[in-house]
Amino acid sequence: MATAAKIVRFLVFFGAIGLTVLVWYSDTFIRVGNFHPPDMKTRESLMKTETALVTAREEKPTPRHWGSDTTQSHLQGNISMSNKFPITSxxxxxxxxxxxxxxxxxxxxxxxxxxxxxxxxxxxxxSPDMEAALEKRSKSWINSTGLFIMTGVFGRTGNRMFEYASMYGIAKRNNMTPVLLANAEVRRVFQIPDYIPHSLPPGVKLVKFHEKKYAFYDNRTETLCKKGQSVQLLYYLQSWKYFHNVEDDLKQHFRFRxxxxxxxxxxxxxxxxxxxxxxxxxxxxxxxxxxxxxxxxxxxxxxxxxxxxxxxxxxxxxxxxxxxxxxxxxxxxxxxxxxxxxxxxxxxxxxxxxxxxxxxxxxxxxxxxxxxxxxxxxxxxxxxxxxxxxxxxxxxxxxxxxxxxxxxxxxxxxxxxxxxxxx
Missing domain, CATH: 3.40.50 (Rossmann fold)
Known part of the structure; x- marks a missing residue:
């Protein structure tokens, strides 16, 4: 009997510890859909992303300060010129x-x-008229539900272009607000419009959404808004289907600085x-x-x-x-x-x-x-x-x-x- 009592006390003790950890974890991020345990590199990248999220909430965004990035020489400035060239269709x-x-x-x-x-x-x-029309069209759905959406920060420039483009397309499909941090590489390289928020509002909590496979379209992204929660998308989102509905917008966003x-x-x-x-x-x-x-x-x-x-x-x-x-x-x-x-x-x-x-x-x-x-x-x-x-x-x-x-x-x-x- 004494041995059984010790076992019960042991299980209760560690169960309480596990419950405490679970509550702490869920207070910030709630896992949604199929969870795929990330490898070590992905975990390190995810930790950097979550650190950036906390920093972005606490600091005032400074979108024109590019820090000491190794690509600083070609990232400064915000040049916009007429550059229309005829192309072969x-x-x-x-x-x-x-x-x-x-x-x-x-x-x-x-x-x-x-x-x-x-x-x-x-x-x-x-032209200024085109930019105004694009901003007006985008603002018709941005901030319309009070829900926000972000991606992780994985890979190099091409990967991050996929992450931004897919996030933007998914955001529009769900009437959610896409957020791109002020110090994000995509924002430094391209002329991402300023009406795309540079940080999350204070107190916003994100649930994690993990894609099922590397280059497969995940149709669960079409109904994210039904969960009534703001979302962080993981990981690479490499499918044209995520953003074919916003290609005209993206051709403006992906103009080099x-x-x-x-x-x-x-x-x-x-x-x-x-x-x-x-x-x-x-x-x-x-x-x-x-x-x-x-x-x-x-x-x-x-x-x-x-x-x-x-x-x-x-x-x-x-x-x-x-x-x-x-x-x-x-x-x-x-x-x-x-x-x-x-x-x-x-x-x-x-x-x-x-x-x-x-x-x-x-x-x-x-x-x-x-x-x-x-x-x-x-x-x-x-x-x-x-x-x-x-x-x-x-x-x-x-x-x-x-x-x-x-x-x-x-x-x-x-x-x-x-x-x-x-x-």
Whole structure:
């Protein structure tokens, strides 16, 4: 009997401790939906996010102070200029035609191409009237329910663009207010409008919403408002379906802060490339095809085994031939994390390689092309989205049967007009 009494007291004691911890945890964050225990890196990133949330509640937002970020040199200023350039509109293409050999297509006429002096920019011209209309339209649903929504801070620029875009689209679908912290990288890189709140109001508590898989659309996000609680979205939210309802807004939000300087540097690079190739004296107009080749140089072998495979050189050759069969007077622009490999494996009489070391300027360069050939990674994805023309992607990513392959759905990750191609 004495032993049984000790066991009961032991269970009551530790049960009380567990209940106390649970109440403390729930007082700040309540877990919603399927909870996926994060790995160590994710936990560290989540801790940084929650620390930032507390700081943002206590400090006055200072959106024009960019601190000591390593990318400070290209983030200062808030330049807004008219930069409207004509672009070649996307064509409707049947993927079944690409399953076999690439067929010769009728070359586009002169009026359908882009003039050499009018290269396509990855931004739209925004007049004061347009900005006012955009703000009015957005404010019609922002703050309409008193509920707020935020994301975590995971990955690099491409990942964070997905997080912001998806949060914004989900917020509008649920009439919730999207919050982007004043010191967020996306706000520092792009011209995110100031009517997007820089911090949570004091006392707001967030519930955690965990996506089920890496690149799968989670339709539970369509009814978050029904829970009547403010939400923190976790983790990457990489599907075009989350934000297809707000693409016009996002094309304004994703204008680079240093767009005027970027435009000058990119135009000078294009003009010099055309001069070197003798293309500037020809009467035909030029079509710029951006190629992004990521070889995952920064990843370890065990990460590659998880499914992060790379596109072979044959893929780029096939994709380049595809565009040659559609457009004439092409200039290919190559960007990569492994430029030495590209110079050996991606070659063409009319090709030039990215001269810029700044990754944000490089993203602007990719987005300034008319059409895009992408490999793998979110940098490729967003460069193609910003460009807005025809897009060919490497459809054999991720490696079949791997961890990443089971957590990725191509139909959710790649927009339907983009064209999948094997190597």
């Amino acid at each position: 996307p064509r409707s293409l049947d993927r079944r035609d690409l399953a076999s050999e690439i067929k010769l297509n009728t070359l586009k006429t002169k009026t359908e191409s882009v003039k050499t002096e009018n290269m396509h920019e990855a931004h739209r011209s925004v 240093k767009e005027a300087e970027f435009r000058r540097e990119i135009k000078a690079f294009f003009d010099n490339a055309l001069l070197e190739l003798g293309m500037n004296n020809k009467r035909e107009e030029v079509t710029y095809i951006g190629i992004h080749a990521r070889n995952w140089k920064d990843l370890r072998t065990n990460t590659l085994e998880r499914g992060y495979n790379v596109a072979p050189s044959s893929y780029y050759t096939k994709a380049m031939r595809y565009f040659e069969n559609i457009y004439k007077n092409i200039l290919f622009i190559v960007l990569s994390d492994d430029m030495s490999w590209c110079k050996e494996n991606i070659q063409h009489p009319r090709i030039r390689y990215n001269p810029f070391n700044d990754p944000i300027l490089s993203l602007a360069l990719l987005g300034s092309c008319n059409h895009t050939i992408i490999s793998v990674g979110t940098f490729s994805w967003w460069g193609a989205w910003l460009a807005g023309g025809d897009v060919v992607y490497y459809k054999d990513w991720p490696k079949p049967g791997t961890h990443l392959w089971w957590r990725t759905n191509h139909e959710d990750y790649f927009p339907p007009k983009w064209i999948g191609m094997s190597g």
